[in-house]
Amino acid sequence: MGQLITLKLAGKGLSHRTRLYISIKGMISDEKLQRKIGFTPHEGQQLVIASQARDITICAGRRWGKSAICAYLALKVLLEKDKRIWIVSPTYDLSQKVFDYLVRWYMKVAPSQANSISYRPNPRIRTPYGSWVECKSTENPQGLLGEELDLEIIDEAARMQRKIWETYLFPTTASRKGKTIKISTPFGKNWFYEQWVDSKKDGGAFTFQSKDNPYFPSSEWERAREKLPEHVFKQEYQSLFLDDAAAVFRGIREIVGRCLEDVRTDHRYVMGVDLGKYRDFTVLTVMNSVTHNVVFWDRFKDINYPLQKQRIEMIAKRYKARIVIDSTGVGDPISDDLARMGLVVDDFKFTNTSKQQLVEKLSLFIEQKALTIPDEPVLIDELESFGYELSESGVLKYQAPAGLHDDAVISLGLAVWGLPSVKRVKITNPLTGLLDRREEPRKIKHFEYV
Numbered sequence: 001m002g003q004l005i006t007l008k009l010a011g012k013g014l015s016h017r018t019r020l021y022i023s024i025k026g027m028i029s030d031e032k033l034q035r036k037i038g039f040t041p042h043e044g045q046q047l048v049i050a051s052q053a054r055d056i057t058i059c060a061g062r063r064w065g066k067s068a069i070c071a072y073l074a075l076k077v078l079l080e081k082d083k084r085i086w087i088v089s090p091t092y093d094l095s096q097k098v099f100d101y102l103v104r105w106y107m108k109v110a111p112s113q114a115n116s117i118s119y120r121p122n123p124r125i126r127t128p129y130g131s132w133v134e135c136k137s138t139e140n141p142q143g144l145l146g147e148e149l150d151l152e153i154i155d156e157a158a159r160m161q162r163k164i165w166e167t168y169l170f171p172t173t174a175s176r177k178g179k180t181i182k183i184s185t186p187f188g189k190n191w192f193y194e195q196w197v198d199s200k201k202d203g204g205a206f207t208f209q210s211k212d213n214p215y216f217p218s219s220e221w222e223r224a225r226e227k228l229p230e231h232v233f234k235q236e237y238q239s240l241f242l243d244d245a246a247a248v249f250r251g252i253r254e255i256v257g258r259c260l261e262d263v264r265t266d267h268r269y270v271m272g273v274d275l276g277k278y279r280d281f282t283v284l285t286v287m288n289s290v291t292h293n294v295v296f297w298d299r300f301k302d303i304n305y306p307l308q309k310q311r312i313e314m315i316a317k318r319y320k321a322r323i324v325i326d327s328t329g330v331g332d333p334i335s336d337d338l339a340r341m342g343l344v345v346d347d348f349k350f351t352n353t354s355k356q357q358l359v360e361k362l363s364l365f366i367e368q369k370a371l372t373i374p375d376e377p378v379l380i381d382e383l384e385s386f387g388y389e390l391s392e393s394g395v396l397k398y399q400a401p402a403g404l405h406d407d408a409v410i411s412l413g414l415a416v417w418g419l420p421s422v423k424r425v426k427i428t429n430p431l432t433g434l435l436d437r438r439e440e441p442r443k444i445k446h447f448e449y450v
Helices: 030-037 043-050 066-078 092-109 162-173 191-202 218-227 230-236 305-319 331-340 352-367 377-385 407-417
Strands: 005-009 020-024 055-060 084-089 124-126 132-137 151-155 179-184 205-208 269-274 282-288 294-300 321-326 345-349 387-390 396-399 425-428 435-438
Touching (some): 030 092, 043 055, 043 066, 043 205, 055 066, 055 191, 066 084, 066 092, 066 132, 066 179, 084 092, 092 132, 092 151, 151 162, 162 179, 162 191, 191 205, 269 305, 282 305, 282 407, 294 407, 305 321, 305 331, 321 331, 321 407, 331 345, 345 352, 352 396, 352 407, 377 407
Parallel strands (some): 055 205, 084 132, 269 321, 321 345
Antiparallel strands (some): 124 132, 269 282, 282 294, 425 435
16 A cells, blocks of 8 residues: 655744655554554454455444544555545535544644645645545535546445446546445445445455444444344344335335326315425425325425415315425415415424324335325435435434435325325334334324424
């Protein structure tokens, strides 16, 4: 792995840049560098350090030490001359997990170089000998174009779209014959799984459970096993690739049909409204309460709220539809305005609990093929990519992958939420796979879970 650049200070009175000079010390000594930064890699991390593979794919459970090992490998490259490194994640916040380790260790190696670290416009280190490392986010894929890299670290890779990897990330290491390290917990058998299988050919594929880290508390392992759904535990802690495990909604293609139609005077309708303005989309989904067919679907953005209200009013009156609207935040006054227009409006305020209830009901309807949706690519893509996130404290949260939208999912869910109640139904929790008999909640004005 290249040559180590050692920074020394020589002579007082010289400029900061002039006082820095470079001496080549030969190959980087892992033992000396680890002692210098105070890092003692455990057995699994040592296996990764020893790998000579150009493409490394690490599938590891939570708190195994993925961020630390990537930061260490990035540091070794950063200490060479004229090297270019990216740390890429779905968001800048996620990329900073690796970056924070790197900053702490770089300052132990080069304590006089604090001014080489910046956080605006995005986290970056530029060394005085021409090397740099920069954090990147996949939220704006256009910002990933055009660079040539010696090392590319892709964090939470399984949560990224295949297109991001194939179109934007894969080409970056070609001209410099750079190295790629992909790390993640598994998320079904998606493109990350395919990369892990491919990396096995050259000895670059690694799989580790959380408890393979000797510092991981055994009590936390048992707590996670008891508290989490079985397949979530298998993915997030045992690091197992499971078929279709990431999908919240299953069988989506089976409910696609020709269902868009004009109003039937003898039928009743409900409209789900998820509001957006500039960054997000507003989506209107009208469902026939008798046939459970989606009969009208519209999606738009960059339209001011007065015009949005006019559109909602026009469609609601056309179908004589009852409106179920996301009244969280800005939706609250809009809901009141729609009610003043003479429309029937049910408010739905989102919390983590209420969103879980909404998603579980929609999942039940899809799983039992109790509704029909139109062949709208945006709607189908959002339903198929919709997943969950497990927080550090073990709380499950339903959401779209980072950088993607879930407006169409929420609008459809609100429409399904407004369907007539039945006495008792079986609600299937899509994460646990268990059937839970519960009473359907009544639809009332200003409905809110607390």
